[in-house]
Amino acid sequence: QVCSKKRVSSRVMGPKKRGGGRRGGGGGSQSASQDSSSDVTPWTVMLKTSSCSAAGCPAQVVEGSAEGQIELSLAKEQLGAVLSWFQSSVLPADSSACLAFAPTQNKYQRAAVHKMVEAKFPQLETASSGVGDARALAVYGRGHAPQKVTSEEAGARAARLYAYACDAGLGASVSRDELCELMQSGSLTGELARVWEEGEARQGVMDAVLQAVKADDGGALRALAQAQPLVRALLQQGAKDALTGDLPLHAAARQGAVGALRALAELGADLEAANSQGKTALKVSRVFEQTDAEAVLLQLGAHDPEAHRFPLNSQAASLGLGLGLPPSAAPGPSPGSAARPPQGAEMGACQSPSTIQPPAGGGMQGAGTAAAASRSAVPTGAGALGKSQTGAYSTSSWMGLAAVAAIVA
Structure with a gap:
């Protein structure tokens, strides 16, 4: 729950805290580490206990503390020792005691305390409260932290807002829990x-696009793009679903929706865009063994980083042109991808109606399975290749396609 974007502006969350998040992007854990490790300012912590004793405390005790509250000043290197002292020496005498950190801590410093407590101190628990610069963390004995009541709807809305804020470059000083409190309080x-x-306007359009992808309805995608100019803009910008982090192109590749793939590419979807896991649509099609989708993506010009390992991939996919795929269905390659061989060139003199028959269901399906077969040994037994999602193919058809691809290569 740690975001790695720019700090919310002062007019939203107030002035910056000491040691606040850096401006600019980057990984959340990296920013957290840099922000917390670079801060040498001692932390102010208030020990609230009825025993009024800080005997044995490894941190510096500030003179003049109010009754029932003992102010401590500690460096971050002392955090583990102070938590251990609090757990073993304070709580046995006063189970309701707590360590209240001052709100000068930034988001990453609070996260560091949360993480240490969860990992090393099973008898303790943490809780944060407040909004913006008033947000502060406290450490309690387990079972004594104030309980928060969060509705399911508010939690879901806060999760979406957190994703929108991260995409917009906001969030270095706001957490999802904090956003949930803001949403619940209105x-x-x-x-x-x-x-x-x-964000909600964009997500509404994205939901409609993903619904058409799920139905593998290329016509619906084109109609939606005509009615909603935002569709093309989102596709060209590589916009992701706020809830899953996936792109429409990747969703189509995962389920083998070849009609949707063609329509998305026609509308400007970037074939080389990566999802939240760093995978391209071509990689996703291979992970989920969607050979038809793999062949379509290769035909559309997707860059194949494994081409040097599996040289038959592009040749097998190109067989689709000779097996019934109209030229209009295969746009030119995207920038940076390898040029596709001219139509028919890959068949050459080897093509013969008596030896190669287009498999039922269209050329791209046969090409898709041929692309998959190129990454494994050519089968020698009947039924070794099985069938694709579009129907059964004979062993002779498969071996014919693999043989032509091998000759061309």
């Missing part, structure tokens, strides 16, 4: 309110 204002409205 106090979402300023820039975060604008991000929410714009």
Whole structure:
């Protein structure tokens, strides 16, 4: 739950805290590590206990503390020792005691305390409260932290807003829990309110696109793009689903929706875009063994980083042109991808109606399975190749396709 984007502007969350998040992108864990490790300012912690004793505390005790509250000043290197002292020496005498950190801590420093408590101190638990610069963390004995009541709807809305804020470059000083509190209290204002409205509008369009992809309805995608200009913009920008982090092109590749793949490419979807896991649509099609989708993506010009390992892939996919795929269905290659051989060239003199028959269901399906077969040994037994999602093919048809691809290569 740690985001790695720019800090929310001062008009949204107030002035910056000491040691706040850096501006700019980057991985959340990396930013957290840099922000927390670079801060040498001692942390102010208030020990709230009825025993009024800080005997044995490894941190510096500040003079003049109020009754029932002992102010401590500790460096981050002392955090583990202080938590151990609190667990073993304070809680046995006063189970309701707590360590209340001052709100000068930034988001990453609070996260570091949370992580240490969860990993090393099973008898302790943490809780954060407040919004913006008033947000602070406290450590309690397990079972004594105040319980938060969060509705399922508010949690889901906060998760979406958190994703929108990260995409917009906001969030270094706001957490999903904090956004949930804002949503439940109805106090979402300023820039975060604008991000929410714009994000919900985009997600509504994305939901419609994903629904058409799920139905493998290329016509519906084209009609939607005509009615909603935002569709093309989102596809060309590589917009992701806020809930799954997936792109429509990857969703189509995962389920083998070849009609949707062609329509998305026609509408400007980037064939080389990576999803939240760093995978391209071509990689996704291979992970889920969607050979038809793999062949379509290769025909559309997707760059194949494994071409040097499996040289028959592109040749097998190109057989689709000789097996019934109209030229209009195969746009030119995307920038940076290898040029596709001219139509028919890959068949050459080897093509013979008596020896090679187009498999039922269209050329691309046969080409798709041929692309998959090129990454494994050519089968020698009847039924070794099975069938694709579009129907059964004979062993002779498969071996014929593999033989032609091997000769061309």
